[in-house]
Amino acid sequence: MRHPPSFRVRRALVALLTAALAALAPFTVAVPAQAAPAPSPSRAAAAPSSAAAASGAGYWHTDGRRLLDAQNQPVRMAGINWFGFETSNYVAHGLWSRDYKSMIDQMKTLGYNTIRLPYSDDIFKGTQPNGISYANGLNADLQGLNSLQVMDKIVDYAGSVGLKVVLDRHRPDSSAQSALWYTSAVPETTWIADLKALAARYQGDTAVIGIDLHNEPHDPACWGCGDTSTDWRLAAERAGNAVLSVNPSLLIFVEGVQTVNGQSTWWGGNLAGAATAPVRLNVANRLVYSAHDYATSVAQQPWFSDPSFPANMPAVWDKYWGYLFKQNIAPVWIGEFGTTLQSTVDQKWLAALVDYLRPTSTYGADSFNWTFWSWNPNSGDTGGILKDDWQTVDTVKDGYLASIKAPGFSGGGGGGGGDTTAPSTPTGLAVTGTTASSVSLSWKASTDDTGVTGYDVYRGTTKAGQATGTSFTDTGLTAATRYDYTVRAHDAAGNTSPASASVSATTAGTGGGSSGCTATYKVSSDWGSGFNADITVTNTGSSATRSWQVTWEWTGNQTVSGMWNASYSQVGRAVTASNADHNGAIAPGASTGFGFSAAPGGAGSPVLSCRAG
Secondary structure, eight states, X not given: OOOOTHHHHHHHXXXXXXXXXXXXXXXXXXXXXXXXXOOOSOOOOOOOSSSSOOTTOSOOEEETTEEXXXXXOEEOOEEEEOOOBXXXXXXXXXXXXXXXXXXXXXXXXXXXXXXXXXXXXXXXXXXXXXXXXXXXXXXXXXXXXXXXXXXXXXXXXXXXXXXXXXXXXXESSSSOOOSSSOXXXXXXXXXXXXXXXXXXXXXXXXTEEEEEOSSOOOXXXXXXXXXXXXXXXXXXXXXXXXXXXXXXXXXXXXXXXXXXXXXXXXXXXXXXXXXXXXXXXXXXXXXXXXXXXXXXXXXOOGGGGOTTTTTTHHHHHIIIIIHHHHTTSXXXXXXXXXXXXXXXXHHHHXXXXXXXXXXXXXXXXXXXXXXXXXXXXXXXXXXXXXXXXXXXXXXXXXXXXXXXXXXXXXXXXXXXXXOOOOOOOXXXXXXXXXXXXOXXXXXXXXXXXXXXXXXXXXXXXXXXXXXXXXXXXXXXXXXXXXXEEEEEEEETTOOBOOOOOOEEEEOOOOOSSOOOEEEEEEEEEEOSSOEEEEEEEEEOXXXXXXXXXXXXXXSSOOEEEEEESEEEEEETTEEEXXXXXXXXXXXXXXXXXXXXXXXXXXXXXXXXXXXXX
């Protein structure tokens, strides 16, 4: 199959429009070039002072299908693409709206531990970035820097807060993606010289763990055909070994091609040829294979219309790249995957792919590595984790990735010293009000060295909910019943405080009339690796309900990934769903409903319990 190139054209057009708009906006024009000091010959971060460095420390290497850090601890890359350096802005996008440190902090807070940073060879020409705002103190330390020097700043700050960086040679120049790794304007000699320059520039800086040699080779690129002008496998060996001659500690990321033996898939997504023609590097344990995979918002593919979709997808992924992991040949990194999530097909695709990539809670770092496309909202065929305001998180899209996110790494360029200090214990927990179906609580704020990001409220041993402030109302409770509560604080690094002192509260009586409810369960769609279900709640009492709560326990290992028209919590197999603000009141004999997505599929029908207040 010939891969439709339109999605890369759309991506390029969006980037060009963005660049044009940025250039027109007065506040996004970069300060004229000034003399800026060149980076020192070695940008090495300080070495860790303790031999017992935190996970992710130092440079990484491979062991079969696993990635290991400098202390031989297994690690999982679970990150995000932040593009822009490869466009005519010559810098990561979004800096016309926000400070770069704020963006990186938000990535970390959301649980991404790696940034894939695309660039083009234009940035080696002393290009001056455009589309950066310096208003109100934004990006103040980027003024007067060229593109490479801005990249230095992004790498340095990412490393200081515990994120790793993979540099991605995305395009030969800022105009468009190329099928081969060279063009008439940017020959192979330039490509390799620039790769070596990057390896030298970040020598000793262990925030940069590797280089993705070229983005999405595609037809006429071949794998193992022996023609040095088109054989991507041979070119990757030449470039990879050149990089390792400068810095033998870097990982070398090699993408696939489009077509192997007449079988085609996404650009850069076909690694079937590596089975018989593997990439050979001069330094052992440095090779990581990389694939890209997309949904219908990018382009249609035959497997999306297969009657068995999405159950057919694991076999497709096995064929093109998954076998490398499953046969313990090498680590596999899904360098790009994304979707607008607008179609049901795309939703099923993403749920199936996330399941295939192996949940961290089950497999830990013995999993596929990944960086989602993209952080940016201005990717025309996928959108991003951020919405168009460059601030708001698309929580639905981000939520799909929750099960495959992984712990962060140590700060300071991978040299240890990450945040391991838990917030102080919340104090002053008190009951501020009760009704027949709710308890309201408040407490005093905790303190933390890097800032408290929220609180977890527990009803007994069950997590009742979360709060970003110092108050919370627990709803959907039973009248005239005692409940015990504690609160824990947590920070952006995932550190959690000890539990607060416990308080007790007893809900009020029902106040006349009787209330009760029943709940019925129906699976609306099941695609094997996940499913959607609807629950109908009916008031069986003689008075209107104020609130309701439905509980059940899975017979398998299903996990709810999202719910609409209700809030929920899940602890182990037990799920508690409580009414939303708009549907807690149900007249006698009337009904309301809510729905949810969960994975894996095949859940059957659990026994539901309904409680009205």
